[in-house]
Amino acid sequence: MEEGKSKMTDTISDNMLEYITVxxxxxxxxxxxxxxxxxxxxxxxxMAQLQEVxxxxxxxxxxxxxxxxxxxxxxxxxxxxxxxxLANAPAVKDGTxxxxxxF
Amino acid sequence: MGLTExxxxxxxxxxxxxxxxxxxxxxxxxxxTDASEGKYHCFITLDxxxxxxxxxxxxERIDAGVCDSMLAGVPMAVKDNLCTAxxxxxxxxxxxxxxxxxxxxxxxxxxxxxxxxxxGKTNMDxxxxxxxxxxxxxxxxxxxxxxxxVPGGSSGGSAAAVAAGEAYYALGTDTGGSIRQPASHCxxxxxxxxxxxxxxxxxxxxxxxxxxIGPLAKDVTDAAAVLELLCAQDPKDAVSVKREGTNFCGAxxxxxxxxxxxxxxxxxxxxxxxxxxxxxxxxxxxxxxAGAVVEMFDLAYVKYAVxxxxxxxxxxxSSNLERYDGIKYGYRAEEYADLHGLYRKSRSAGFxxxxxxxxxxxxxxxxxxxxxxxxxxxLKVRRLIRQAFENAFADYDVILGPAAPATAPKLGxxxxxPLQMYLAxxxxxxxxxxxxxxxxxxxxxxxxxxxxxxxxxxRAFGEEVLFRAAYTYEKIRGAWQ
Numbered sequence: 001m002e003e004g005k006s007k008m009t010d011t012i013s014d015n016m017l018e019y020i021t022v023x024x025x026x027x028x029x030x031x032x033x034x035x036x037x038x039x040x041x042x043x044x045x046x047m048a049q050l051q052e053v054x055x056x057x058x059x060x061x062x063x064x065x066x067x068x069x070x071x072x073x074x075x076x077x078x079x080x081x082x083x084x085x086l087a088n089a090p091a092v093k094d095g096t097x098x099x100x101x102x103f
Numbered sequence: 104m105g106l107t108e109x110x111x112x113x114x115x116x117x118x119x120x121x122x123x124x125x126x127x128x129x130x131x132x133x134x135x136t137d138a139s140e141g142k143y144h145c146f147i148t149l150d151x152x153x154x155x156x157x158x159x160x161x162x163e164r165i166d167a168g169v170c171d172s173m174l175a176g177v178p179m180a181v182k183d184n185l186c187t188a189x190x191x192x193x194x195x196x197x198x199x200x201x202x203x204x205x206x207x208x209x210x211x212x213x214x215x216x217x218x219x220x221x222x223g224k225t226n227m228d229x230x231x232x233x234x235x236x237x238x239x240x241x242x243x244x245x246x247x248x249x250x251x252x253v254p255g256g257s258s259g260g261s262a263a264a265v266a267a268g269e270a271y272y273a274l275g276t277d278t279g280g281s282i283r284q285p286a287s288h289c290x291x292x293x294x295x296x297x298x299x300x301x302x303x304x305x306x307x308x309x310x311x312x313x314x315x316i317g318p319l320a321k322d323v324t325d326a327a328a329v330l331e332l333l334c335a336q337d338p339k340d341a342v343s344v345k346r347e348g349t350n351f352c353g354a355x356x357x358x359x360x361x362x363x364x365x366x367x368x369x370x371x372x373x374x375x376x377x378x379x380x381x382x383x384x385x386x387x388x389x390x391x392x393a394g395a396v397v398e399m400f401d402l403a404y405v406k407y408a409v410x411x412x413x414x415x416x417x418x419x420x421s422s423n424l425e426r427y428d429g430i431k432y433g434y435r436a437e438e439y440a441d442l443h444g445l446y447r448k449s450r451s452a453g454f455x456x457x458x459x460x461x462x463x464x465x466x467x468x469x470x471x472x473x474x475x476x477x478x479x480x481x482l483k484v485r486r487l488i489r490q491a492f493e494n495a496f497a498d499y500d501v502i503l504g505p506a507a508p509a510t511a512p513k514l515g516x517x518x519x520x521p522l523q524m525y526l527a528x529x530x531x532x533x534x535x536x537x538x539x540x541x542x543x544x545x546x547x548x549x550x551x552x553x554x555x556x557x558x559x560x561x562r563a564f565g566e567e568v569l570f571r572a573a574y575t576y577e578k579i580r581g582a583w584q
Contacts, residue, residue: 023470024466025446026463027448043413043464046410046522048410055483058483058487059483064537065298088431090429090435097431100444
């Protein structure tokens with residue numbers, strides 16, 4: 001447990017910040033980095049107290065109701081809302097979403 | 104007594120008895136918003152035109168005798184993370200500043216089917232992430248009980264609107280206390296129902312395994328009447344359940360004789376203000392005097408609820424908020440080099456600081472090397488916390504405590520130290536981690552005159568017991584304000 005804990009409370013490195021920023025599809029300004037690293041490290045250190053708890057043999061609880069999946073037939077019930085949906089898009093051409101060239 | 108001082112149920116009765124026209128109720132509410140919105144800023148969007156249109160239709164239904172709901176014709180407000188067809192829904196974010204939903208949330212539809220009049224969308228913390236309503240991209244909201252204070256959050260606009268008499272009740276959402284804590288800070292009744300009771304369809308997701316919708320109301324009776332309308336299984340929300348025990352209005356009876364109430368000792372340790380502690384314990388004494396059996400007990404894992412909650416909530420948020428990519432809807436940056444640049448620039452400019460911080464934390468705890476040590480660990484602790492509550496409910500019917508460790512903080516003080524702000528969620532997050540229902544109602548004021556909230560937590564699907572206990576206490580306590 002001790003080993004796990006010390007690993008946990010390591011300050012966030014520049015590489016780690018870069019890594020999670022890329023994963024999260026975000027950007028950080030160079031001027032924000034120091035403050036952000038400090039805040040994240042402080043929060044992670046706080047979260048790391050969970051390591052004190054003995055959870056051997058405990059099954060993770062992802063959902064409150066664990067009675068299995070609720071299945072239903074995949075039937076369309078709504079009406080055609082194409083126009084309202086496209087109306088929210090930042091850019092539209094010929095009834096489709098516009099994205100930058102991907103190749 | 105002015106029209107806006109009536110409770111929702113009182114107004115509904117007068118409308119049903121044709122003593123008051125729906126239009127008159129709206130006139131009264133909009134006179135209030137005209138007078139005080141400049142001061143409090145409870146709403147992001149007010150929809151007067153739409154409200155009068157609804158009023159006309161509802162009045163016709165009432166006159167024709169085809170709308171007999173207790174709340175027909177009563178003006179209400181909705182938190183701006185619940186979709187409303189044709190009415191801008193922003194989540195208090197620049198990301199969704201122009202978003203007009205093509206459909207309404209199931210909860211909103213249920214209320215409107217019962218004749219509720221939607222008057223507007225209330226301010227909140229951006230994407231419901233915050234405890235003060237100060238992370239909104241649309242400006243702050245002031246607490247009508249004291250203008251130098253926050254109304255709480257994240258449903259702060261909903262709470263302030265009801266407290267200011269600008270709406271008879273409002274919908275809020277509660278992922279970690281976001282209904283109960285603002286209710287506490289604004290002197291209102293707020294309830295987070297058992298997870299799965301109210302459909303989340305059309306609720307903009309924050310942490311899906313904990314998000315629930317519920318009312319902020321002037322009294323226990325109003326909260327019961329609104330929640331009774333909201334509870335229903337919905338095939339569009341896979342976690343919504345077919346449940347019993349939803350006769351909340353029928354549960355509004357006095358009597359707590361023999362009710363077993365447990366108070367976790369750890370709730371009164373360090374960090375709680377003396378005045379909050381005293382007011383809550385005084386309420387416990389009143390329950391005792393009314394015949395309840397009240398005991399202190401040791402609830403396990405109390406100190407781990409907040410770190411488990413933030414680990415799980417941030418993880419789910421980082422996943423839920425991936426959908427904001429600047430393509431199908433939402434903010435798109437003006438300049439970018441390529442597709443990934445569009446994603447990154449749109450997201451970085453569209454989200455505020457607190458939202459980005461939580462996305463990054465969530466991304467970290469879900470990343471390959473940290474998943475087990477942080478995220479899975481938190482899910483295991485979550486189960487232990489639920490077991491601790493199950494053990495407690497073997498001995499007690501209701502768990503009593505505060506809703507917040509202190510009364511409403513001053514504007515501008517909380518965001519400087521986010522971790523400190525998170526710590527104040529200690530009393531509320533457990534109900535979200537476990538899915539249990541919890542109600543908050545006023546139990547006193549501090550020396551500065553700020554409201555103090557009492558929280559009662561019940562067994563899963565045990566809202567009827569909570570309403571009965573809360574109603575009884577409300578009668579003992581006497582009139583509020």
